[in-house]
Amino acid sequence: MEAGEEPLLLAELKPGRPHQFDWKSSCETWSVAFSPDGSWFAWSQGHCIVKLIPWPLEEQFIPKGFEAKSRSSKNETKGRGSPKEKTLDCGQIVWGLAFSPWPSPPSRKLWARHHPQVPDVSCLVLATGLNDGQIKIWEVQTGLLLLNLSGHQDVVRDLSFTPSGSLILVSASRDKTLRIWDLNKHGKQIQVLSGHLQWVYCCSISPDCSMLCSAAGEKSVFLWSMRSYTLIRKLEGHQSSVVSCDFSPDSALLVTASYDTNVIMWDPYTGERLRSLHHTQVDPAMDDSDVHISSLRSVCFSPEGLYLATVADDRTRDGHVQFWTAPRVLSSLKHLCRKALRSFLTTYQVLALPIPKKMKEFLTYRTF
Numbered sequence: 001m002e003a004g005e006e007p008l009l010l011a012e013l014k015p016g017r018p019h020q021f022d023w024k025s026s027c028e029t030w031s032v033a034f035s036p037d038g039s040w041f042a043w044s045q046g047h048c049i050v051k052l053i054p055w056p057l058e059e060q061f062i063p064k065g066f067e068a069k070s071r072s073s074k075n076e077t078k079g080r081g082s083p084k085e086k087t088l089d090c091g092q093i094v095w096g097l098a099f100s101p102w103p104s105p106p107s108r109k110l111w112a113r114h115h116p117q118v119p120d121v122s123c124l125v126l127a128t129g130l131n132d133g134q135i136k137i138w139e140v141q142t143g144l145l146l147l148n149l150s151g152h153q154d155v156v157r158d159l160s161f162t163p164s165g166s167l168i169l170v171s172a173s174r175d176k177t178l179r180i181w182d183l184n185k186h187g188k189q190i191q192v193l194s195g196h197l198q199w200v201y202c203c204s205i206s207p208d209c210s211m212l213c214s215a216a217g218e219k220s221v222f223l224w225s226m227r228s229y230t231l232i233r234k235l236e237g238h239q240s241s242v243v244s245c246d247f248s249p250d251s252a253l254l255v256t257a258s259y260d261t262n263v264i265m266w267d268p269y270t271g272e273r274l275r276s277l278h279h280t281q282v283d284p285a286m287d288d289s290d291v292h293i294s295s296l297r298s299v300c301f302s303p304e305g306l307y308l309a310t311v312a313d314d315r316t317r318d319g320h321v322q323f324w325t326a327p328r329v330l331s332s333l334k335h336l337c338r339k340a341l342r343s344f345l346t347t348y349q350v351l352a353l354p355i356p357k358k359m360k361e362f363l364t365y366r367t368f
Contacts, residue, residue, distance in 0.1 A: 010323040011057050015045045029321055031097040035124060039083070040140055042126055043321055044094040050128055052086040052140060057323075086143040088128070090136055096129030098159035099140070100167060100183075125183070127169055129156025135171055137183065147187040151179055158202045162226070164209045172200035178214055180229060191229045195222060201243045202298075206251040208343065211268055213254055215242040221256050223268060233271050237264050244298040249305045252342035253365055257299035257310060267364065269347035274365060279310050304331050305339060338363055 031044045034055065043051045124140040133152035138145055154174035162168040167183040178200060180191040198217030205212050205226060212224040220236040240260035247254055247268070254268040263277040279296050298311040306329060331339075341363060342350070350363045361367045 007324045007326070010325060012323070013043060013045075013051075013053075013057075013321040015047070015320075030093070030095045031129075032321055033097040033099055033126075035099045035140065036101055037124075040099070040124070042097050042099065044097055044128075045321075046093075048090050048092055048094065050088040050090060050094050050097065050126070052088065052126070052143065054083040054085065083141070086140075088126075088136075088138055088143060090128050090130055092130035092132045092134065094128050094130060095155055095157050096127075096159040096171070098127045098161055098169070100125045100127070100161050101163055101165040125167075127159045127161070127171075129159050129171060129173075131155050133173065133175065135159070135169075135181070137187065147183065149181055149187045149189070151189050151192075152177070154199075157200060160203045160205050160212075162205055162209050163207050166209075170203050170205060170212060172203040172214060174199040176200060176216070178203055178212070178224075193224060193229060193231075195231060198241070202245050204245045204247055204254075206247040206254075206268070207249055208251040210251065211247070213245045213247065213256075213268070215245045215256060217241040217243075219258075221245055223254075223271075235264075235266055235271055235273075237273050237276075238262065243296070244300075246300045248301050249303065250339045250342040252347070253301075253305075255299050255301065255308060257296050259296060261296055263296075263299050263308065263310060265365075267347055277308070279312060302326070304329075304335075306331060306335065334362070338365075 029044060029046065033042045034040070035042075039055055041053045041055045043053065045051055125146065126138045126140050128136045128138065130136065133150070133154055133156060135149035135152070135156055136145060137147035137149065152171065152173040152175050156171050156173050158172040160170045169181040169183060171179050171181065173179070176194070176196045176199065178193040179189055180193070182188050182190050193214070196214065196216040196218065200214055200216045202215040203212060209226055211232070212226050214222045214224065218241060219238045220234045221242050222234055223232045224230065225232055235254075235256070238256065238258040238260050239262075240258050242256050242258045244257040245254060252267070253274070254266045255263055256266065257263050257279075261279045263279060265274045265277070266272065267274055296310060296312050300309050301307070302309065307327065347364050351360055353360065358367070
């Protein structure tokens with residue numbers, strides 16, 4: 001898909017179980033995730049079930065007449081020994097999902113402790129946050145349950161692993177806390193972060209692993225140090241509850257989304273508000289009660305950091321998952337250089353460089 005083209009529906013997944021009389025309250029898709037290497041798709045499809053689906057999808061999920069050229073090379077490599085779809089029965093409604101980084105030496109240690117007969121095997125794990133406050137850790141390749149983490153007193157709404165591969169897991173809960181877990185120490189809880197007055201909806205760790213952002217049902221978001229696990233600052237600017245947050249790939253930007261229909265872009269190092277974007281409906285005719293524009297649910301950066309994606313509530317509770325094409329653009333050399341520099345330079349370090357003001361403004365995202 002080139003920039004400016006209309007998005008195309010690539011595939012759609014539907015829950016396999018028949019609807020029960022209470023299906024509306026148990027069939028919601030609350031969370032989905034791709035593994036870091038792109039080989040697995042995790043789908044919380046309702047009824048306490050998580051599906052682990054090999055990616056790319058099999059042909060039966062692809063609309064007739066659609067040629068997914070990007071799939072061909074991967075499909076040619078499939079054959080005997082290819083991964084199979086797995087069903088994880090979590091016993092509770094699943095709200096949050098997160099894959100560990102892949103591959104990582106620490107994950108091999110985790111595998112070795114639970115599978116001593118199979119030494120030095122890379123282990124991709126999936127964390128699931130449950131309705132009763134439990135967190136279950138699964139080995140993706142086999143579907144085996146490795147760990148059960150207890151501590152939260154209410155729904156675990158979101159989960160995030162440190163991108164470094166250290167198997168440090170952050171969880172966000174309706175009990176108004178965030179908790180830090182070390183999976184290399186048998187899932188030991190190493191810190192509890194308190195301060196939010198409402199349910200914590202979202203947690204996001206910066207790619208450089210220095211910062212953690214948390215969003216609760218409040219007008220501000222909290223920025224924490226991942227080194228000392230202390231509060232750095234509160235970011236205030238939204239007019240309603242903030243429900244989602246995400247860092248740019250170079251850790252230089254933070255975006256937050258709120259029920260006030262706005263997305264705010266921040267400099268996480270200075271706390272400065274850089275710009276505000278308003279979420280609008282694609283097709284106003286699809287909505288007759290303003291629920292769509294007042295229910296902004298999520299925001300995230302694209303992998304190269306050039307796009308933002310926002311999600312709004314369409315009021316359906318059918319558990320379906322849809323896959324759409326996204327714009328393909330070639331990053332400019334300027335953007336690539338800025339991204340490379342900002343991956344290890346803070347805003348303050350950029351401002352201290354002996355370079356022209358306009359270059360500083362570009363490197364700190366004051367200009368694009």
